[in-house]
Amino acid sequence: MSLSTTEFAVLGLLCAGERSGYDLKKVGEKGIGYVWPASKSQVYTVLPRLVEGGYATAREVRQERLPDKQVYRITNRGEEALRVWLEEPVDYHSPRSPFLLKIFFGSKMSREAFVAHIECKREAASSDLALFRGIEAEIEESDWSIFRHAPLRWGLAHERAWIRWCDQVLAEVRE
Amino acid sequence: MSLSTTEFAVLGLLCAGERSGYDLKKVGEKGIGYVWPASKSQVYTVLPRLVEGGYATAREVRQERLPDKQVYRITNRGEEALRVWLEEPVDYHSPRSPFLLKIFFGSKMSREAFVAHIECKREAASSDLALFRGIEAEIEESDWSIFRHAPLRWGLAHERAWIRWCDQVLAEVRE
DNA sequence: ACCACCATGTAACAGGTTACATGATTAA
């Protein structure tokens, strides 16, 4: 029985301590959210499978006022499986980009639509950049390790590269 | 009946003229391959669906020596559908990166494994960069439009950004 | 009164991958 990437992502989050599905969904959004987004239902689907495979254990927690919940804890086996997976090489198949696909077929659309696409992408990149900068600022107070910093820095570099690219393309189209 | 991104990608390729499934698979590999890779079986699955929807027509071509083949041609309806889709805005949800996911959980792996990941990524980026540079050189002879140039230039910028990022991370880890 | 948050799940569906299956021709 092998685990999916999402399952390993959940195991990774469980390393920080006991969590419910609901917690994971929230914690997941900020943090690994922009690296490996997972839908709520996917998280709930995955958790019992981890228990089944012996990678985690579940425990019911009774609450007053609030609904009862299932809380999951990673097992030794889970930690070991995570470590092994983490240390395995990744394969870098280029991720699909519907955006670049449209640009590629840019000759089949109106000039206005093409420009609009680039402008829109530029704005999206700007706003993501601002978002990442916000996170960066927060981090500087609390001190984060390189493992959190590095992906964030990629985010920053990536969005900046997109902005430069958009500007170049816009300049060329307008001349 | 709505089309998937792969179906639009195929329609886009069919704009250049009649093609068989086999042709598309090959043409697809170089060109849009690094922007929207499609497996052989996916192409063959998609083609009859395009015909069914009236976006393309199929015609059998008899060949001597070589096996007979189905050749597909885009219809007016197909061209129109493509144009409409192309001009629609894209949503930019951050693509999943198993690589960054592993980096994020870098504290759970050995230092050596971590360094190996970064070095490996750097090499992959270098070799992709070389590949893109090769394509760029070819292009300069034949003259390509901005629509082909722009995605390629993104590829170049992207790989260069990765290399810089890897170097930064390696420097930090080693100190 | 209404909305957001807590909390968990199921079912249907979409999109895609991998492996399986076949078989002639041609160049090294």
Next chain:
DNA sequence: TTAATCATGTAACCTGTTACATGGTGGT
């Protein structure tokens, strides 16, 4: 003779998304 190219498809499977379904608590 071995492998690559031409040529097409099916079937099983995996992963993930969206919509559906429920219901109490607490703030504005």
